Amino acid sequence: MKAKHVAIIGGGVAGLAAGIRLASQGVRIRLFDARDALGGCCSTTLLNGYRFNNGALFVAVPRLLDHAFARLGIDRASALPMHRISTPQASVLPDGTLIILGDRDRVRIEGAQGDARTATLLGEIERSIEKWNPVLQIFTDDLLTRPLSLPHVLARTWRHLAKLRGTLADELLRSFSDPQARAALAAVTLYTGLPAERTPVFQIVGLISMLQDGLHLPIHGMGAITDVLEATLRRLGGEIRTDAPVARIRVDGGRVSGLALASGEIVVADAVVSTATGMATFTQLIDPAVVPSVMRRKTQRAPLSQRTLGIQLGLRNRLQPPAHSVNHIPPWGEQKKFLSPQPGGVRWFNYTVPTQSLPELAPQGGSVVEMFAAVDESLPLDAWTDAFKADVADASIAALGRHEPLDIATTRLISPRDYAERWHLYQGAIYGLSPAARPDQQFPHKTPIDGLYLAGQATYPGFGVATSMFSGIFAADAVLAR
Ligand SMILES: Cc1cc2nc3c(=O)[nH]c(=O)nc-3n(C[C@H](O)[C@H](O)[C@H](O)COP(=O)(O)OP(=O)(O)OC[C@H]3O[C@@H](n4cnc5c(N)ncnc54)[C@H](O)[C@@H]3O)c2cc1C
Known part of the structure; x- marks a missing residue:
């Protein structure tokens, strides 16, 4: 009918x-x-x-x-209309090394032997783009634009099947010689809630797309x-x-x-x-x-995706971070620490400053900052009282305050319970199913x-x-x- x-x-x-x-x-x-x-x-x-x-x-x-x-x-x-973000990611390693990822002319390692390491990283990025761009195109121009059909997937990807086995960590180890650069590249996909060792290798197409086409933000x-x-x-x-x-x-x-x-x-x-x-x-x-x-x-x-505590700050002051999104990350191989609660004090965190690209998202001279804190997934949703979420958020805000000046005008917190009850996300899992x-x-x-x-x-x-x-x-x- x-x-x-x-x-x-x-x-x-x-x-x-x-x-x-x-x-x-x-x-x-x-x-x-x-x-x-x-x-x-x-x-x-x-x-x-x-x-x-x-x-x-x-x-x-x-x-x-x-x-x-x-x-x-x-x-x-x-x-x-969209704004292209050409410097989407910066990562700060424990020894203070800064790694900027983005358009070719923006990629930079600031630290010991920075110039030589930058040149090596650029060469490796170029080879990786060459290797993965055909797969990115198959995904974006074909596989993701039609309902799933396994025979069709096989017909389109059989030439690349060997590449598509394993994890993102395997691929980064194969293709990038500098462990700190590997950590910075792996950090780009940490939003999935999974460390590179558990991230299916095809997720690299998101990273390749970012390096090649940048990220985009609609105007407004x-x-x-x-x-x-x-x-x-x-x-x-x-x-x-x-x-x-x-x-x-x-x-x-x-x-x-x-x-x-x-x-x-x-x-x-x-x-x-x-x-x-x-x-x-x-x-x-x-x-x-x-x-x-x-x-x-x-x-x-x-298999449900991760939960998180969304922390959003409206600042009276203008932040000028080195990229749209900044990660303070542990060394290569230890990124699980970034994805787990840090009860002794937050050291590893990410923050995004959309006003870097679109200043009109804040009153004049101000900034918007967004962070997502790792949370204890085993906590029941009703543990997320207002007092508890403020406590968890304070630790992340304090960590950010050690690196950026914060003149906070407005704070908005979204707990797993808020995602469940007010956003209607099943059990507060932000992507529903795990990536x-x-x-x-x-x-x-x-x-x-x-x-x-x-x-x-x-x-x-x-x-x-x-x-x-x-x-x-x-x-x-x-x-x-x-
Ligand atoms: C914190 C976070 C960060 C993200 N970051 C990115 C990113 O940077 N880039 C990106 O591409 N994607 C990102 N995503 C994912 C992306 O936002 C989502 O995949 C996409 O927006 C989901 O759209 P949807 O329509 O499937 O679901 P939703 O946007 O969840 O819409 C479902 C709607 O259904 C309504 N609803 C549910 N139950 C009922 C009911 N019983 N009766 C009536 N209405 C109901 C809800 O109120 C909701 O409005 C992010 C998601 C989250 C949560």
């Missing part, structure tokens, strides 16, 4: 992309988000004049975002992505409701019949696209009696329940702004193919 009325749960980039694709094909769309604004983890909040991210900090692979917009019929370059910040998608969906006639949490997906006789909102309102629909993650959809939104056993097992075995999850651990776009479709960061191609948009497009295509 062709779906005429589709209800979408979630107004993040996945739900908006799904809505646009469906509405452009004449399907009536009603989209519901529990929060008071759209965009989920790709949005911003203005607090006391400082614009803070609600998740994503930058666009990592701009070409993929261009493809996603093109698929939705939007010309990204004119609808969403990450929320501009959501603004463009929202405007497009409204123009196509999509109905959007915020402050509208969905309590239940209604299933009658094995088939979806609509939604029940937390307010008690019933919404009739012949298909539902849920972007609330497969885990939340099958444990919280569907009557357990009708959850297919294959989905129950998938949910129980889902190391295998494709078969991701959730399908078309579920065994007739009329129920899934999109968002726990479905292929997984977490990330552009990839989540693609997942919404794939779920919409599955609805249209019904």
Whole structure:
């Protein structure tokens, strides 16, 4: 049966992309988000004049975002102008050595024999780009722009299969001779919550993309992505409701019949696209009696991503760090320390200063700083009281204050409990599934329940702004193919 009325749960980039694709094909769309604004983890909040991210900090692979917009019929370059960050990362090693990564003319090692080591690093980066660029292109121009098909993946990657075995640490050891440079390169992917020894080697394509194309920030910040998608969906006639949490997906006789909102309102629909993650959809939104056993097992075995404490500072003073994002990192081989709580005092940390690229995100002369503190994953969510999160944050802020002058005007803290209760992220896991999850651990776009479709960061191609948009497009295509 062709779906005429589709209800979408979630107004993040996945739900908006799904809505646009469906509405452009004449399907009536009603989209519901529990929060008071759209965009989920790709949005911003203005607090006391400082614009803070609600998740994503930058666009990592701009070409993929261009493809996603093109698929939705939007010309990204004119609808969403972006600022290119040419010095995205700096790492400070324990002996004070500073390593800058970015465009070729920005790469620099400041420390013992800095000039000679910089020349070696540049040569090694060049060879690594040469080696991995074909794989990056296959991923960004092909594999991530279509639903997962193992035969297709094999057909496109068989020439590179030998390269794709092993971990990021193996590859960095093979390709980079300087242990401190290796540590700095590995630090680029620490946002996954995994040390290089546990990061699948294909994640190197993100690093190669950064070295080759830089990182990008939409002018006016990450929320501009959501603004463009929202405007497009409204123009196509999509109905959007915020402050509208969905309590239940209604299933009658094995088939979806609509939604029940937390307010008690019933919404009739012949298909539902849920972007609330497969885990939340099958444990919280569907009557357990009708959850297919294959989905129950998938949910129980889902490897979740890390939790974190988001620390955001609005400063009255202007910071001038050596790069958009700065890491204070342990030596090569010890990066687990960066990813674990540091009870005796924080030494290893990362901070990002978006006002370095877009000063207008803060009042004149001020700065926005964002940090993510490693947390004890075994703590129950309700341990995150206001007093506890302030204590954990203070240790990271003190560590930053030893390196940068901080005249703090505003502090915003987002604990794992906040991510769970206010961001609606399953169990507070920031990317839903772990970035190391295998494709078969991701959730399908078309579920065994007739009329129920899934999109968002726990479905292929997984977490990330552009990839989540693609997942919404794939779920919409599955609805249209019904
Ligand atoms: C801290 C953090 C940093 C990140 N950094 C980056 C980065 O730098 N670059 C990058 O590309 N990606 C980054 N990501 C990942 C990226 O932001 C996400 O993968 C992407 O935004 C997810 O989009 P989504 O639509 O799948 O989910 P979400 O953005 O989570 O949207 C889902 C929406 O569904 C709503 N919802 C959930 N349950 C219900 C319900 N029952 N009823 C109604 N509404 C509901 C939620 O309120 C939410 O708005 C980051 C994520 C986080 C959390």
